[in-house]
Amino acid sequence: MQNHQKTDLYQPETIAHSLAILAELGSRGAVMAGGTWIMRAPLRNEALAQAYVTIARIPELHQVVVNDTHVTIGSGVTHAQLARDLQAVPQLGGLMAAAGDSANPAVRQAATVGGNLCAVGFSAADIVPALLCQDAEVELETLEGGRRRMGLAAFLKNWDTLRPTSLLLHVLVPRRHAISAHARLPLRKAGDYPVAIVSVSVERRQDGSIGNAAVGIGSVEAAVRRWSSLEEAISGLPFNSPLIQQYASDRASEFVGREGPEVPGWYRVHVLPALVRRAFEKLQKH
Numbered sequence: 001m002q003n004h005q006k007t008d009l010y011q012p013e014t015i016a017h018s019l020a021i022l023a024e025l026g027s028r029g030a031v032m033a034g035g036t037w038i039m040r041a042p043l044r045n046e047a048l049a050q051a052y053v054t055i056a057r058i059p060e061l062h063q064v065v066v067n068d069t070h071v072t073i074g075s076g077v078t079h080a081q082l083a084r085d086l087q088a089v090p091q092l093g094g095l096m097a098a099a100g101d102s103a104n105p106a107v108r109q110a111a112t113v114g115g116n117l118c119a120v121g122f123s124a125a126d127i128v129p130a131l132l133c134q135d136a137e138v139e140l141e142t143l144e145g146g147r148r149r150m151g152l153a154a155f156l157k158n159w160d161t162l163r164p165t166s167l168l169l170h171v172l173v174p175r176r177h178a179i180s181a182h183a184r185l186p187l188r189k190a191g192d193y194p195v196a197i198v199s200v201s202v203e204r205r206q207d208g209s210i211g212n213a214a215v216g217i218g219s220v221e222a223a224v225r226r227w228s229s230l231e232e233a234i235s236g237l238p239f240n241s242p243l244i245q246q247y248a249s250d251r252a253s254e255f256v257g258r259e260g261p262e263v264p265g266w267y268r269v270h271v272l273p274a275l276v277r278r279a280f281e282k283l284q285k286h
């Protein structure tokens, strides 16, 4: 016989009210955004929370605001909305592709930016490596601690201890003269999840060479991370995709691919250099 657990759903209309409910629920509660990660908890053998606090009715969390210094993305913005709203921001072509190519059209209408950053253990998140390349910051709030900002890398490292009473509010991306691209390898047997992801952001120097390279790698290891040795090695090189692929091949052994039922770990590492090349080919079209 199946054990059906009762789950409460709260639908506050302000950030303050959400925080008050989360504080009262403590470890019994959690935020719900698009629900596309939460709904698969049983498949991961994870328990559902006893109560969820949805952010669907808080308008402030569903906006993308572009000004001269930053692009501010509400945590409740869906992948589909992000892909639409970033069309006018060439610097964020990589983030736009990360949002617009992820999963499938139905999931993109529901899944949110906040859910992508807050889903603990989600190695194949597309938006995370694209934002890591942009040196993004996040803004979060708790009832007792108030509002604060931190770098995305620090947030990802500490999020497991900050939840469940924290609410992620916004992601802030600084504007700069960079170009970016996103390449991913989906495999039919991996469902709609990519087996490896490469996100890149670079500046084009006046002499035509690569400056300030940022390379984010997702789905290869358990945690998404920047590939700093490759970033250093390719700074100053010409935009020559086969050459950059060679630099990536020379350094790919720095990764230990995560094992999974869909592909073995070595395969994720094996495809990385070709994905790096593809990302740079996309950049050259800018």
Ligand SMILES: Cc1cc2nc3c(=O)[nH]c(=O)nc-3n(C[C@H](O)[C@H](O)[C@H](O)COP(=O)(O)OP(=O)(O)OC[C@H]3O[C@@H](n4cnc5c(N)ncnc54)[C@H](O)[C@@H]3O)c2cc1C
Pocket: 030, 031, 032, 033, 034, 035, 036, 037, 038, 039, 055, 075, 076, 102, 103, 104, 107, 110, 111, 112, 113, 114, 115, 116, 117, 118, 119, 120, 122, 124, 125, 126, 127, 166, 167, 168, 169, 191, 192, 193, 194
């Ligand atoms: C079959 C399938 C394939 C998919 N493939 C991909 C893919 O290839 N790439 C990709 O990027 N995504 C993919 N997704 C979507 C993925 O689930 C979402 O990108 C994301 O990880 C979850 O977003 P969500 O809004 O649904 O979050 P939810 O499921 O609502 O929440 C996820 C977690 O984040 C927490 N949370 C959410 N919002 C906040 C907040 N504002 N503050 C604090 N905590 C919060 C929740 O408590 C929960 O722990 C796929 C989904 C499905 C179902």
